Amino acid sequence: MKQVGLxxxxxxxxxxxxxxxxxxxxxxxxxxxxxxxxxxSCCPAFGTMPSIDIEAWAAASxxxxxxxxxxxxxxxxxxxxxxxxxxEAKHHMGQHxxxxxxxxxxxxxxxxxxxxxxxxxxxxxxxxxxxxxEKIKQKVKVNLNGLKCAVQTGCxxxxxxxxxxxxxxxxxxxKRLREICxxxxxxxxxxxxxxxxxxxxxxxxxxxxxxxxxFKKKLDMIKxxxxxxxxxxxxxxxxxxxxxxxxxxIEQKKLNYxxxxxxxxxxxxxxxxxxxxxxxxxxxxxLDGAINKIKGGN
Amino acid sequence: MxxxxxxxxxxxxCDEEFIKYxxxxxxxxxxxxxxxxxCASTCPMALAGLDFYIKRIIHAATLGLKEILLEDSSVxxxxxxxRCVEVCPMDIKPYEIIQAVRRAAVRDESCPANTxxxxxxxxKNGHAVFPKGFEERRKKVGxxxxxxxxxxxxxxxxxxxxxxxxxxxADVAPFKLD
Ligand code: SF4
Ligand code: SF4
Numbered sequence: 369m370k371q372v373g374l375x376x377x378x379x380x381x382x383x384x385x386x387x388x389x390x391x392x393x394x395x396x397x398x399x400x401x402x403x404x405x406x407x408x409s410c411c412p413a414f415g416t417m418p419s420i421d422i423e424a425w426a427a428a429s430x431x432x433x434x435x436x437x438x439x440x441x442x443x444x445x446x447x448x449x450x451x452x453x454x455x456e457a458k459h460h461m462g463q464h465x466x467x468x469x470x471x472x473x474x475x476x477x478x479x480x481x482x483x484x485x486x487x488x489x490x491x492x493x494x495x496x497x498x499x500x501x502e503k504i505k506q507k508v509k510v511n512l513n514g515l516k517c518a519v520q521t522g523c524x525x526x527x528x529x530x531x532x533x534x535x536x537x538x539x540x541x542x543k544r545l546r547e548i549c550x551x552x553x554x555x556x557x558x559x560x561x562x563x564x565x566x567x568x569x570x571x572x573x574x575x576x577x578x579x580x581x582x583f584k585k586k587l588d589m590i591k592x593x594x595x596x597x598x599x600x601x602x603x604x605x606x607x608x609x610x611x612x613x614x615x616x617x618i619e620q621k622k623l624n625y626x627x628x629x630x631x632x633x634x635x636x637x638x639x640x641x642x643x644x645x646x647x648x649x650x651x652x653x654x655l656d657g658a659i660n661k662i663k664g665g666n
Numbered sequence: 667m668x669x670x671x672x673x674x675x676x677x678x679x680c681d682e683e684f685i686k687y688x689x690x691x692x693x694x695x696x697x698x699x700x701x702x703x704x705c706a707s708t709c710p711m712a713l714a715g716l717d718f719y720i721k722r723i724i725h726a727a728t729l730g731l732k733e734i735l736l737e738d739s740s741v742x743x744x745x746x747x748x749r750c751v752e753v754c755p756m757d758i759k760p761y762e763i764i765q766a767v768r769r770a771a772v773r774d775e776s777c778p779a780n781t782x783x784x785x786x787x788x789x790k791n792g793h794a795v796f797p798k799g800f801e802e803r804r805k806k807v808g809x810x811x812x813x814x815x816x817x818x819x820x821x822x823x824x825x826x827x828x829x830x831x832x833x834x835x836a837d838v839a840p841f842k843l844d
Contacts, residue, residue, distance in 0.1 A: 385807050412794060424830075477828060524746070529752065565747060575743050
């Protein structure tokens with residue numbers, strides 16, 4: 369049986385465990401053993417150790433990379449920031465052997481060593497490359513029945529491309545997430561704001577109104593150009609903006625329409641027959657319209 | 667920063683030492699910037715309307731305008747998205763300049779309070795984001811109350827903290843690393 373280390377991060381296990389439930393479900397359906405990375409930490413988030421210095425960043429990221437090295441496994445994560453932080457730290461270490469030396473001096477004190485053998489993937493690339501779209505097609509139990517998806521890959525899943533083990537042909541015109549939706553029977557057209565930022569992250573924490581206004585601008589363009597049944601998201605932070613952030617805009621009476629939003633992990637779980645109440649347990653924007661469409665309504 | 671009008675830069679404020687300081691923290695090819703503005707055309711900070719956005723930050727950094735850079739909190743609104751790195755024609759890695767300014771700011775104690783909250787959570791719990799009530803949420807979807815991370819492993823958490831103590835976190839954290 370294939371195996372992969374499930375890197376949870378913070379937001380998925382603590383804020384959106386419905387995404388963790390979905391991730392475990394799909395890995396099992398895809399005959400992949402989800403290995404728990406016992407004792408994993410935060411990636412670390414960009415506003416923390418990376419903002420202190422490179423060495424502090426590498427030391428914290430290495431904690432997780434070493435856990436994977438020790439088990440001889442690669443990692444997969446549903447969070448864009450984790451994908452970015454771990455890969456960028458790894459990239460910095462790869463380019464600077466003296467940094468690895470320093471990190472290993474520190475790690476020797478707890479009897480560990482950084483080797484840098486584990487690859488860090490996100491669910492988009494994992495499904496696209498390691499699982500393959502053909503296998504997804506074979507495994508679909510609930511066809512998406514033409515569900516119109518507006519996809520949001522998420523910036524950390526795309527850039528900096530030089531730090532990543534794999535990449536879209538053109539990161540400013542991402543296609544992988546669209547193709548995954550299509551493989552399950554959905555439609556996923558391109559749109560002009562496809563790579564625009566959702567505003568979640570440091571901007572949301574430090575300038576909340578401006579962040580939500582940026583998000584609304586993107587959502588308005590999605591509504592106008594595609595009028596989709598659902599937004600399908602590749603990153604847990606973007607998901608929180610698209611779902612809870614959207615609910616907040618509606619509550620503040622700044623938005624007069626709604627588009628349900630799921631992480632791609634949740635949408636795959638849905639198509640592979642997972643328990644719908646569990647996989648959407650913390651979804652704020654109601655999904656009824658999208659579910660009706662999948663069941664054959666309009 | 668003023669919202670509109672001409673900002674007159676007082677060149678007497680230029681601080682060569684500060685430029686070197688930023689270089690130490692990863693701002694490498696700062697002087698190569700041609701102020702083309704490509705970074706700003708794709709930067710979410712700029713598009714969201716922060717006045718002091720990436721191109722202006724780079725400009726201030728090339729001039730070593732220490733006070734402006736440390737006083738303004740815009741760098742903390744950077745999304746770490748690396749769009750600027752991807753498009754910069756001079757391969758300056760503007761994001762790394764943002765990081766360098768942040769790194770100078772934490773040593774000057776001029777970062778927003780939520781930065782410390784994230785660091786404290788990371789050190790104490792192993793997670794920068796550690797919201798209340800997660801046990802109930804996890805139970806609702808049939809998962810164990812605690813995830814298999816450092817939350818479930820006290821001994822490993824001590825080792826993780828040992829690692830963090832060996833970094834500059836020990837110098838900049840406004841809380842005790844015990
Ligand atoms: S894109 Fe590069 S060269 Fe152009 S203004 Fe930004 S940092 Fe300077
Ligand atoms: S990394 Fe920061 S400065 Fe660069 S484009 Fe993104 S938000 Fe702007």
